[in-house]
Amino acid sequence: MKTSYLAQALVVCRKELVDWSRDRRSIITLLVSSLLGPVMIGVMFNSLASRQRQVEDVTVPIVGAGHAPALVEWLRQQPGITIADGPADAEEAVRSRREDVIVVIPENFAEQFAASKPAPVRLVADSSRQNARPKVERVRALFQRYSSELGSLRLIARGVSPVVAAPVQVEDIEVSSAQQRAAMILGFIPLFVMITAFIGAMQIATDSTAGERERGSLEALLINPAPRGAIAAGKWLAGTATALLAVLFTGGLLFALFQYIPLQDLGLRFQLGVPQLAGTLAAVLPLVPLIVALQMYVATFAKSFKEAQSYLSFLMMVQMVPGMMATMNTMTTKAWMYYIPWLGQQSLMTDVLGNKPIHPAVFVVVAITNIALAIVMVRLTSGLLMREKIIFGR
Amino acid sequence: MIAIENLHKRFGDVRAVDGVSFTARDGAVTGLLGPNGAGKTTTLRMLYTLMRPDEGRILVDGIDPVTDPQGARLRLGVLPDQSGLYPRLTAREHIRYFGELQGITGADLANRTEHLLALLDMKAVADRRVAGFSHGERTKTALARAIVHNPKNVLLDEPTNGLDVMSTRAVREIIRRLKGEGHTVLFSSHVMQEVSALCDTIVVIARGRIVASGSPDELRTQTGHQNLEDAFVALSGLEADLAAEAPGAKAEVAP
Numbered sequence: 329m330k331t332s333y334l335a336q337a338l339v340v341c342r343k344e345l346v347d348w349s350r351d352r353r354s355i356i357t358l359l360v361s362s363l364l365g366p367v368m369i370g371v372m373f374n375s376l377a378s379r380q381r382q383v384e385d386v387t388v389p390i391v392g393a394g395h396a397p398a399l400v401e402w403l404r405q406q407p408g409i410t411i412a413d414g415p416a417d418a419e420e421a422v423r424s425r426r427e428d429v430i431v432v433i434p435e436n437f438a439e440q441f442a443a444s445k446p447a448p449v450r451l452v453a454d455s456s457r458q459n460a461r462p463k464v465e466r467v468r469a470l471f472q473r474y475s476s477e478l479g480s481l482r483l484i485a486r487g488v489s490p491v492v493a494a495p496v497q498v499e500d501i502e503v504s505s506a507q508q509r510a511a512m513i514l515g516f517i518p519l520f521v522m523i524t525a526f527i528g529a530m531q532i533a534t535d536s537t538a539g540e541r542e543r544g545s546l547e548a549l550l551i552n553p554a555p556r557g558a559i560a561a562g563k564w565l566a567g568t569a570t571a572l573l574a575v576l577f578t579g580g581l582l583f584a585l586f587q588y589i590p591l592q593d594l595g596l597r598f599q600l601g602v603p604q605l606a607g608t609l610a611a612v613l614p615l616v617p618l619i620v621a622l623q624m625y626v627a628t629f630a631k632s633f634k635e636a637q638s639y640l641s642f643l644m645m646v647q648m649v650p651g652m653m654a655t656m657n658t659m660t661t662k663a664w665m666y667y668i669p670w671l672g673q674q675s676l677m678t679d680v681l682g683n684k685p686i687h688p689a690v691f692v693v694v695a696i697t698n699i700a701l702a703i704v705m706v707r708l709t710s711g712l713l714m715r716e717k718i719i720f721g722r
Numbered sequence: 723m724i725a726i727e728n729l730h731k732r733f734g735d736v737r738a739v740d741g742v743s744f745t746a747r748d749g750a751v752t753g754l755l756g757p758n759g760a761g762k763t764t765t766l767r768m769l770y771t772l773m774r775p776d777e778g779r780i781l782v783d784g785i786d787p788v789t790d791p792q793g794a795r796l797r798l799g800v801l802p803d804q805s806g807l808y809p810r811l812t813a814r815e816h817i818r819y820f821g822e823l824q825g826i827t828g829a830d831l832a833n834r835t836e837h838l839l840a841l842l843d844m845k846a847v848a849d850r851r852v853a854g855f856s857h858g859e860r861t862k863t864a865l866a867r868a869i870v871h872n873p874k875n876v877l878l879d880e881p882t883n884g885l886d887v888m889s890t891r892a893v894r895e896i897i898r899r900l901k902g903e904g905h906t907v908l909f910s911s912h913v914m915q916e917v918s919a920l921c922d923t924i925v926v927i928a929r930g931r932i933v934a935s936g937s938p939d940e941l942r943t944q945t946g947h948q949n950l951e952d953a954f955v956a957l958s959g960l961e962a963d964l965a966a967e968a969p970g971a972k973a974e975v976a977p
Contacts, residue, residue, distance in 0.1 A: 332825065336822075336823060336825075339819070339822040339823060340823075343808075343811070343815075343819050346810075346811070346815070347808055347810050347811060350810040350811075350851075351810060540806075543806035543807070543808070543809075544804030544805065544806030545804075545805075545806035545807060545808060546804075546806075547772060547802045547803070547804045547805070547806075548800070548802050548804070548805050548806070548820075548864065548867070548868070549823075550772060551770050551771065551772065551795060551798065551800045551802065552795065552820060552823040552824060553792050553795040553796045553823070553824060553825070554823040554824075555792070716772070716773050716774070719772055720767070720772070720773075
């Protein structure tokens with residue numbers, strides 16, 4: 329009896345998977361949902377990294393470099409700075425956005441400099457251009473440093489301590505550093521993984537319940553002697569398989585992506601290596617069967633595919649709450665949270681990605697709890713399939 | 723063999739089935755004839771285990787579907803009121819799916835499938851997805867998957883409804899064949915010609931009650947109408963209802 333129960337469940341599971349694999353829409357949904365996270369995270373990191381690199385590696389076009397060879401030589405020696413010849417019409421070049429910033433050294437620079445008078449240097453820039461600003465700031469800071477270094481030397485030559493000339497010392501403390509922004513982006517990983525699991529499960533969870541009702545195929549299916557439990561379990565297994573596929577796919581993509589993201593450019597020590605990937609999957613995969621079971625239970629109440637989808641969209645927003653709270657840093661992890669589905673996955677993933685050590689027993693307990701709850705949900709669903717109101721309800 | 727005794731089912735205030743009793747014998751075709759909303763579908767649903775009677779008793783080959791639904795389902799092949807198919811599966815896959823759910827596997831299942839496809843003249847479309855099927859092809863697919871396990875008792879809820887001539891013929895052919903092989907065939911219809919052409923026994927049902935039963939000849943004698951259609955109209959009390967709405971008409975709309 330037990331083997332036939334399993335055999336029947338597998339028959340249903342295989343049918344649902346074949347049916348699913350022929351639905352182009354469901355395949356596209358799965359692909360898009362798996363790609364969503366890696367692509368968004370990749371784009372965010374890339375723009376962050378390229379902005380960072382832009383500031384670090386700056387090419388400075390100089391007009392009239394011959395007027396101040398010592399200054400230009402000093403600039404050339406600064407890390408990340410490349411000197412180029414400036415265009416004839418500096419202002420036009422900046423206005424037409426061919427350059428972000430151009431340094432113009434006037435003819436009288438050497439003369440003024442030799443006379444220990446302020447020697448003029450012009451920075452041609454467009455302050456209305458947001459993304460050019462860090463670069464302009466960088467160049468300006470270089471000149472200020474050059475200026476104050478020389479000023480100090482001149483004071484020392486005259487027997488005055490340079491400290492006298494600096495009554496106020498300004499110290500910058502940047503709160504929104506690139507590192508912090510990068511850490512925030514990393515916080516999105518658990519959220520995306522959970523969304524993928526949910527969407528990956530949705531197609532079969534709705535099609536095999538509400539969809540079956542809407543098509544009018546449920547009645548014929550339930551007249552078969554296969555036990556209701558086996559039918560519900562088969563559908564659950566099929567939904568779980570597709571959701572697992574989606575999670576593994578997105579996990580693999582994230583893993584591949586992080587081999588290419590120049591995290592070190594952002595000054596991050598974070599790595600998405602094999603242990604992090606394994607930990608993330610170990611945290612999320614046991615939740616997948618529960619997600620599917622819950623979706624199926626809810627969708628069984630719906631009379632149509634559309635109705636089921638609107639219930640599930642709401643459910644998805646609810647399941648995203650812990651992830652959203654975590655990315656906004658309003659959630660502090662407490663010990664009990666690990667054992668609550670969804671909250672637990674969020675906490676575990678955050679720890680795994682933050683390289684915090686976790687006792688393996690926690691993973692085991694979380695997995696057992698989630699799967700046990702999933703089985704309870706499947707039982708409840710098979711109970712629903714006995715109700716006349718569910719089978720014939722319109 | 724199917725025996726029904728004093729069956730009752732109500733939905734709210736509507737008595738959909740109100741004391742129905744009849745017997746469908748082996749090797750005979752029994753027709754459940756009645757206007758829309760008479761309680762035919764509800765009676766069949768209780769028979770094929772998806773609805774629980776409020777009162778009364780059903781026996782399918784001596785098995786009570788209420789206490790042993792699994793046992794009853796093994797002895798039933800049903801073309802239900804709603805026999806939706808899976809658009810992305812082929813006809814052959816539908817037959818195979820239901821065969822496997824009945825516990826049939828391997829070569830046995832393949833042979834039965836081939837046999838049914840040949841019988842219903844469906845070889846040419848067997849491996850096409852049913853999404854593009856005509857109504858007739860759909861009904862034949864649903865019929866084939868319903869009887870793949872060669873059930874002793876076959877229940878068909880309005881099997882020829884909306885079918886073209888060729889498909890109707892194929893379905894009638896199957897019904898005669900099943901009868902010849904000694905099966906119990908019970909089908910419902912609201913079409914007089916359908917029932918008179920096929921049935922050994924006709925059970926006329928109206929407003930949840932049996933108003934007459936017997937062979938076509940017996941019904942003619944009973945009512946004094948030579949024309950069976952006149953007999954049907956007289957028996958189901960339709961004449962009286964022509965002015966007023968039939969209260970039983972809601973029964974098939976409500977769950």
